[in-house]
Amino acid sequence: MSEQYSPSEHLTEDLVLELAEQQSGHRSASADSTTPAARHLQQCDSCYAWVSDTARVISALRPATSDDDLVEETADLADPPPGLWAVIAAETAQTRTETQQPPAPVTDLATRRGSRRTWLWVGGAAAAGLAVGAALATAVLGQPKIPGEPEPLLAGEAQLAPVSQADFTGEAEMFRHADGQLTLTVQVAEVPAPEDGYLELWLRDEQASRLISLGTVTTTSTTVTVPQGMDLSEYPVVDVSHEHYDGDPSHSGVTLAAGPMEPADS
Amino acid sequence: MDSDDLALRFAAGNPGALEEVYAAHGRLVFSLCLTALRHRQDAEDAAQQVFTRAWRSRESFDPSYPVGAWLTGITRRVIADHLDRRRRQQQAAEAEVAEWSRADQPVLSDAVVDRLTVTDALDLLGPPADEILKLVYTEDLPHREVAERLGMPVGTVKSHVHRGLARLRERLEVRDV
Numbered sequence: 001m002s003e004q005y006s007p008s009e010h011l012t013e014d015l016v017l018e019l020a021e022q023q024s025g026h027r028s029a030s031a032d033s034t035t036p037a038a039r040h041l042q043q044c045d046s047c048y049a050w051v052s053d054t055a056r057v058i059s060a061l062r063p064a065t066s067d068d069d070l071v072e073e074t075a076d077l078a079d080p081p082p083g084l085w086a087v088i089a090a091e092t093a094q095t096r097t098e099t100q101q102p103p104a105p106v107t108d109l110a111t112r113r114g115s116r117r118t119w120l121w122v123g124g125a126a127a128a129g130l131a132v133g134a135a136l137a138t139a140v141l142g143q144p145k146i147p148g149e150p151e152p153l154l155a156g157e158a159q160l161a162p163v164s165q166a167d168f169t170g171e172a173e174m175f176r177h178a179d180g181q182l183t184l185t186v187q188v189a190e191v192p193a194p195e196d197g198y199l200e201l202w203l204r205d206e207q208a209s210r211l212i213s214l215g216t217v218t219t220t221s222t223t224v225t226v227p228q229g230m231d232l233s234e235y236p237v238v239d240v241s242h243e244h245y246d247g248d249p250s251h252s253g254v255t256l257a258a259g260p261m262e263p264a265d266s
Numbered sequence: 267m268d269s270d271d272l273a274l275r276f277a278a279g280n281p282g283a284l285e286e287v288y289a290a291h292g293r294l295v296f297s298l299c300l301t302a303l304r305h306r307q308d309a310e311d312a313a314q315q316v317f318t319r320a321w322r323s324r325e326s327f328d329p330s331y332p333v334g335a336w337l338t339g340i341t342r343r344v345i346a347d348h349l350d351r352r353r354r355q356q357q358a359a360e361a362e363v364a365e366w367s368r369a370d371q372p373v374l375s376d377a378v379v380d381r382l383t384v385t386d387a388l389d390l391l392g393p394p395a396d397e398i399l400k401l402v403y404t405e406d407l408p409h410r411e412v413a414e415r416l417g418m419p420v421g422t423v424k425s426h427v428h429r430g431l432a433r434l435r436e437r438l439e440v441r442d443v
Contacts, residue, residue: 013428020431026403057434059377060384061403075378077385080296080313085288087310088317092284207318209311250307 011037011047020054026062083253086164087208090255093163152177154264158238160188160257165242168256172201172238174226182226184214188240188257191218197244202251203235203261210234211251216243236260273329284321291334292317294386295341301382302345302374308352315344331440338379338439345374379439387437395430398423 011019015037022029041048152175160170170188177183186201199217201224204210212235214224226232239258241251272290276283295316299309320327320340327336388396394416401412402423409427413420 017428017431026406053435053438054431056380056438057384057431058403060380061388061399062406063404064381075301075381075385077293077297077382077389078300080292081310084292084296084310084313085285087314088288089285091314091318092321208314253310 009040010044011040011050016047016050016054019051020058023051023055024058024062026058081253083251086255087251087253090163090258091208152183155182156261156263158259158261160186160238160240160259162257163255165256168240170240170257172259172261174261181228183223184226184238185221185223186217186238186240187221188217189220191220192242197242199256200241200243200251202239202241203230203232204237204239205235206237208237208239208251208255211239213249213251232261273327273331273333276333277324277327277329279324284317287320287333287337288317290390291337294334294382295337297382297386298338298341298374298379299345301378303348308348312341312344312348316341319344332436334383334437335439338383342374342379376439376441383437383439384434387434391430391433394418395426395433398426399430399434402427 018027019037019041021027041051154173155176156174158172160172162168168189170186172184172186174182174184184201184203188199191199201214201217201222202211203214203226204212212227212230214226215222217240237258237260239251240256242254242256243252272283272286276287292313296309296313299312299316300306303309303312316337320337323340327333388399391399398412398416401407401415402409407415409420409423413423416423
């Protein structure tokens with residue numbers, strides 16, 4: 001095939017294919033480095049790249065042989081879980097939509113460093129434990145002590161903005177009780193019909209890489225207990241997800257609404 | 267959708283572009299993560315990081331460069347970070363046996379990346395090119411036999427091979443040689 005070929009010309013499509021098939025082992029190689037085509041390849045970067053890229057494609061198409069490491073390594077395509085896009089969408093929501101809508105509060109934390117720092121103090125108070133909890137919260141948040149009746153104090157609140165369901169909103173309020181216990185009350189616009197699964201309430205970090213489940217939400221107003229010792233500064237975002245009865249305890253990836261917890265106005 | 271146009275819109279920060287990029291490349295990125303990390307939850311976390319990182323660094327993306335190949339580069343770095351973290355955790359947990367874990371760690375070889383990239387791209391190529399390339403290179407059948415099986419002239423098989431390989435070549439990860 002390469003008889004009439006002169007090394008000063010670029011390779012033809014057919015010649016590239018022939019050489020690439022040899023290089024990939026699809027076709028037995030002549031191993032003759034003195035042919036005009038082989039000499040041209042030594043001096044022409046673009047033809048060299050054309051042949052070697054084509055050989056890479058052909059090698060990848062060929063069945064794995066015992067010579068290469070592919071036999072031991074599984075290399076199968078796998079579809080990502082259906083909820084993965086929703087997590088990415090939530091994560092990038094602010095910048096993707098900033099030209100169209102006001103930014104969603106979920107990713108707005110970076111611009112609220114001041115309030116975040118205050119919230120970190122509240123988190124510190126939560127970690128400080130049962131005995132000193134209430135007194136510390138009062139001191140930190142600068143709220144007047146309520147004489148007599150130990151009413152729970154509003155420690156923080158979050159507006160939950162829609163993420164993967166446009167009309168789904170909610171709000172969450174965190175209360176500190178006299179014994180230092182923290183509870184989170186979440187109100188959502190609606191709950192799914194029982195056959196469509198259920199809602200789950202989470203505290204998580206901004207990247208959604210660390211999450212703690214606080215339980216299920218089956219009514220439009222639900223109060224759960226926040227575990228003692230949890231460092232709230234590491235989990236500043238309230239997240240309501242849509243879950244199915246699939247026995248999988250992890251976050252489905254479908255966040256209906258989420259928002260950053262803000263310290264209560266003092 | 268024209269892929270060059272998508273690359274431009276992505277680089278410009280067009281709101282819908284990330285979703286299209288995810289639709290086109292999500293499976294490959296996730297498959298690479300799963301192959302390297304061998305852990306579903308870790309692979310999901312890693313794939314998510316790849317796309318958020320890609321979106322945040324879109325200004326450094328050169329739209330004349332294929333988006334898929336660029337994402338593969340980011341995927342490699344995210345995977346390396348995950349493996350590093352895993353190694354450090356393991357070393358902390360069992361300092362004495364830290365050495366074997368390094369050798370035992372699954373890696374993402376160039377051959378595996380190419381295989382997944384090409385398998386993914388082959389699906390998108392559609393009929394009859396995908397079938398023809400499989401018969402010629404995976405089943406190792408001569409062009410003449412492929413032509414008979416599919417009831418088309420040998421010349422048509424040949425041109426599908428050329429065009430198909432060219433399309434797959436465009437999807438390859440760019441590597442420095």
